[in-house]
Amino acid sequence: MKQKNMVYATLLIGALMLSPSVFAQSWESLSTDSQSTLRPLRLSWPNLSDTQKQSWLKRVPELKAMPADQLATAQERMAEWTALSGQQRAQVEERLRNSKQPDPLARAKLWKSFTGQ
């Protein structure tokens, strides 16, 4: 009986140890490509949740395939996002979700006209 319980405990501990939360990826463990693509997130990386990290890592191939100017724009957004406080992030996200203009390009035109560029 004791042996059986020990086997069950071993299996349970093994499963827990292998769960993604325990093996959360540190910045140093990322590939060079991922680090260079997600460079603006470096400082805030430890504060991101595991699902957020996975979400960003999923986008690495997509970002790598982008032209340099678009990648620069995306990295600017990343840097901006990391610089925002939690409240500001929530505000930005809410306004983006509820925007009456869902097209980012149309919003860019509105921004140009607003700033007089």
Next chain:
Amino acid sequence: MKNQSNTPLSEHTQQTTMDAASIAHSVLFARAALDFGAENLSHDVSERLRVARMHALASSTQKTKHTAQLSASNFNFGSWFHHLSAWLRGGIAAGTVAIAFLFTFGATQSDLDVLPNQASVAATADTHNVMATLPEVQTTRALASNGVANVQNKIKHTTTSSTHVMADTEAPTSTVASANPDDEQVDIILREKIPLQAYLNDDFNQYANHQVMHTDGSDTEYNNQSHSQ
């Protein structure tokens, strides 16, 4: 030729054979005496003996059945696992842990390495998947931006004709279903063309909403005029 019947070994064998023969003779004698006694028993006694024998046989059969049922009901994972040898149990445990290990790290690596190949193949399918999984409220927005942009990106990557390539469709688009809020958040951030600070500016938000409403109003007015004509 030497007579071997006088050797000690021969004497011992002969003695043993005689003992066995006498024992067998005694057993036969005892059995005959018992049979004779049993034949002389009264009918009542022999009937009681028969009934007792039947009872004993019946109870023995029931016990056997009960034991078989118990052993069958106890054949669950724990007892099954418990009956294995220690090495086999250790091997099964190690195999389970190894499979879990491979599964976990395989999934993580696939996110990093396999996605580029999947992205080009699944771009069109993802549009439908996103539509199917997103809530109804988000479907309109996804059609307007994410879905259309995905299709246009697919066209851009699979055709060489410049007439199908639209410069304004190069926004980073989601190649994964945005059912995960974090995925959706990342999608929003990467798709945005203007500084995020703009959305902290109340003046800009009012201006943008006013402009959109004004445009919608103009369209409505224009449509009404068209219908009246």
